[in-house]
Amino acid sequence: MSSSRATRGPTARTPNDLWQAARAQLRARGLWPLPDEAFQGVEGRLAGALPPVEASPRFREALAANLDLLAQHRRSGVIVKAEAGSRRGALVGLGIASLAAAAALVTLVVYLSRGVSRHPAQTG
Amino acid sequence: MTQMDEQAQILAAQQDPRAFGALYERYVDRIYSYVYHRVGNVHDAEDLTSRVFFRAISHIGTYKDQGYPFSAWLYRIAHNLIANWHRDRSRRPLVSLEDLVISSQPEEHPESRAQEEDDRELLTDVLQALDPDRRELLDLKFNEGLSNAEIGQVLGRSEGAIKSLYHRTLLQLRRELNKKGIEIDVEL
Numbered sequence: 001m002s003s004s005r006a007t008r009g010p011t012a013r014t015p016n017d018l019w020q021a022a023r024a025q026l027r028a029r030g031l032w033p034l035p036d037e038a039f040q041g042v043e044g045r046l047a048g049a050l051p052p053v054e055a056s057p058r059f060r061e062a063l064a065a066n067l068d069l070l071a072q073h074r075r076s077g078v079i080v081k082a083e084a085g086s087r088r089g090a091l092v093g094l095g096i097a098s099l100a101a102a103a104a105l106v107t108l109v110v111y112l113s114r115g116v117s118r119h120p121a122q123t124g
Numbered sequence: 125m126t127q128m129d130e131q132a133q134i135l136a137a138q139q140d141p142r143a144f145g146a147l148y149e150r151y152v153d154r155i156y157s158y159v160y161h162r163v164g165n166v167h168d169a170e171d172l173t174s175r176v177f178f179r180a181i182s183h184i185g186t187y188k189d190q191g192y193p194f195s196a197w198l199y200r201i202a203h204n205l206i207a208n209w210h211r212d213r214s215r216r217p218l219v220s221l222e223d224l225v226i227s228s229q230p231e232e233h234p235e236s237r238a239q240e241e242d243d244r245e246l247l248t249d250v251l252q253a254l255d256p257d258r259r260e261l262l263d264l265k266f267n268e269g270l271s272n273a274e275i276g277q278v279l280g281r282s283e284g285a286i287k288s289l290y291h292r293t294l295l296q297l298r299r300e301l302n303k304k305g306i307e308i309d310v311e312l
Binding site: 054 | 140141142144145148149152153154156157160161166169170173174177178181182243244247248251262263266267294297298301306
């Protein structure tokens, strides 16, 4: 056994050694996933860099009171909806304005067409 | 508080909205922290946190236990509201990471403390350069303590996709930290 090892020499590599070396090369090039241990250092640093942020007591209490009020309204059958926002109002306004503009345009066209049809009779 | 206790609180809130307060007290700080990290200022964080809980109390009746914790449902609401917020304002998440970095322990040696401060600044730079979805993933994992499956529920992705994104993110962080001289020695 020892003689056979001697004939292979000190630089002889087993298939496992070759696989380890090949995998290391692939990992260095991002072609093979890194072991979980590779990320422990990064994860350790991240854990301390993203601390939780607490809400202010004033905000917490105010929101709790508002939620309680909403809950009581819902309980009593009053439906409280969140503010619809300006977008819906703008859309409704735009729709009404479009209808008004269309009506004005139709009126103008009808008025002008009548004026044109009367004009030859007045001159003749 | 056990899972059973939480289930009882959810059931109570579904039957009577006034019982929602217990769930609110349990999660308000976590939701606020999550929102704050996404929007980067107190005013919008408070506004969005309020909307999260108003929406939650309004839809608590439709909540169904699908094997994920109740917090994942809340985070999902917050995630959607924040996405709308960013879309409406065409803003990118801007978080003052300088405010988030924990200060060093006072009893440390000045040299090691200075080195640690330098490392934290570098880490801040690296985190700042990450894509918003990757930072959100890290926040949900490290700050909120959610599992990959729960994060997938929040972000609307599969557990496998989250795991893959997480590894890519760590790989990117590790590479960027090494570039900046913070060596993380690992036997490849």
